[in-house]
Amino acid sequence: MFKIGDFSKFSRVSIKMLRHYDEIGLLKPAQVDPFTNYRYYSADQLPRLNRIIALKDLGFSLEQIATLLDDALPASEIRGMLKLKRAEIATRVREEQTRLEQVEGRLRQIELEDGVPVYDVVLRKIAPQIVAGIRAVVKADSGDITAMFEEIEAYVARYNARETAPPLTIYHDADYRDDDIDVEIAVPVNAVIPATERVHIREVEAVATMACVVHKGDYISIAEAYTSLFGWIATHDYTISGALREVYLRFGADNVGYRLPDAYLTTTAGEFVTELQVPVSKEESK
Amino acid sequence: MFKIGDFSKFSRVSIKMLRHYDEIGLLKPAQVDPFTNYRYYSADQLPRLNRIIALKDLGFSLEQIATLLDDALPASEIRGMLKLKRAEIATRVREEQTRLEQVEGRLRQIELEDGVPVYDVVLRKIAPQIVAGIRAVVKADSGDITAMFEEIEAYVARYNARETAPPLTIYHDADYRDDDIDVEIAVPVNAVIPATERVHIREVEAVATMACVVHKGDYISIAEAYTSLFGWIATHDYTISGALREVYLRFGADNVGYRLPDAYLTTTAGEFVTELQVPVSKEESK
């Protein structure tokens, strides 16, 4: 019978941990002195502790190890758990590799721009959304877009179907152009309301990986945000894989029919907040 | 001014987390109602929150992010932190890949042996140790080894230099043989005592990666443990890179001069506990 200190030395498991394993029932001492509560371990327990360490090194939690050990469960189940674990680790490896690429991209970015970038690009998953929209070809800065938003908000307001979420613009052109922009404006709705020749109701599709950047200020200075966003996509080796979106988190307020809390609105152009979103994907080059 | 719920929706950061960021000073609301304690966020804060998310995605802790954001610290330092982070992630990737290989090895093992292996091999780092030892060429099972242990224990006992740690045998042959085994027996000492023609004092070297297996029972059945250990090394694609060691964690007691607590000794051969250790390394085959 070893006292906990000796057993700890042999097994290279800290005393703390042995006590912890006792507490959670993973490895109880062979014997406990009822008067002093001293734990006494037998040499027989080394193999079990060894198995625990082996499984721990494979990445199993102590709870899972308890399952794996306690029930003398069939080999097939153990194989199953191992395969699950394998998949899990493979996923983590991929995640960490992605993270590594992100960090490398950011380093490249700093070197290229010779300083810390002003905009922070975030990758996120975007959920689908039901919207009422109008799609048209317009000239840039012609005010058409503002007019279209007023129109669609008024339309949605008639059905009382406005969902409390920001409106957005979707740019369907694959390339950039100053004029004749194929643009869709959309406002979220909470019910499927009737469509018209001009107004359609559709689900704006989910995007698994969306590169997003938040721009604060008027729409003139938004070009910088675009530059940053596309620069980021280039330095991080992503490819654009869908239509660009502009989400108006905070925008001009002196309009009619807007069913949004005041918080979403402002009267100062300098206070506008816009999120630029571009679906991206990684070309597998390995 | 957005209430926390709206701000949470825009930023896709949970309310809980926003409150947490407030608490740790990472992102304080632009305004807090002194009567109700309601938090009010301004749109200006979205870029900062975005930067926080971006850095979090890179794997920085919230504390590190606070450092990165608060002090407007020079770009060079940020680059330094990023490089550190890159190294850290690279290490983790390697670790996870190793783990993955371990899991795969274990799966192979189960398939090969058609069941859960009886012995559990553990990889560990072994620290160096000062020992008194005798090296000789002996015949197996000749009792020479036992005699040598008695001799060395008696020698060490004379100097009162016995360290409370198990004795071990080191097999210096590269291959297996039944006879003429080049063997070194060693007992840990806590001081450098004089050597003799027969007894040497040396440091048993540290081993970075030691494949270890614990065998319980007499020395006849130890062959199974060896089979398992070498089987494991094969299925996990390791290569033996040093001399094999047998560490006697619990062994025959009716000898003289042993300065060890009784716990290390037993009179029943069935109670013997022996750890087999083989230094291994991975051939880089990528």
Added chain:
DNA sequence: CTTGACTCTACCATGATAGGAGACTGTAGA
């Protein structure tokens, strides 16, 4: 019997995140 090394329990801490309880506040509809 003393002393020093060992062990006991009980508590606190990590770090990012989630859940709940119980109280209060804001807003929309009756």
Added chain:
DNA sequence: TCTACAGTCTCCTATCATGGTAGAGTCAAG
């Protein structure tokens, strides 16, 4: 104006493996 419900507040708890501390008790060697 009242009510109901949704939103928000603070405070507490938990996760998971691990380490630390304090204060009390125990063991073994001299």
